Amino acid sequence: MKLEVIWSKFAERQLDEIFEYYYENASPGIARKLIQDLLKEPNRLKKDLKIGQIEEFLKDRKITYRYLLFKNYKIIYSIDTKNGFIKIADVFDTRQHPLKIKRFE
16 A cells, blocks of 8 residues: 655644754755755655654654654654555654654644
């Protein structure tokens, strides 16, 4: 079964913030490359849906959330085989306090 990768509005806003930060504090080229790489990373899930570990701080949620690590970021996702998609819920900077991960909806 082939699943489509979709991005939540929240995750898209996180990407925008990451891009703006690196655009202003590093360079436009670094910002573009980082975002391109973050956008490509979930494609790995198409080969193995459960490659990511379960996110311990979100275990109390109704949905099971897993994550992929890419550089300093956790790409947090859920799997919905019934509707045919992998939903990227958040892109979390691991340099933040871990409990902030509970902030997304």
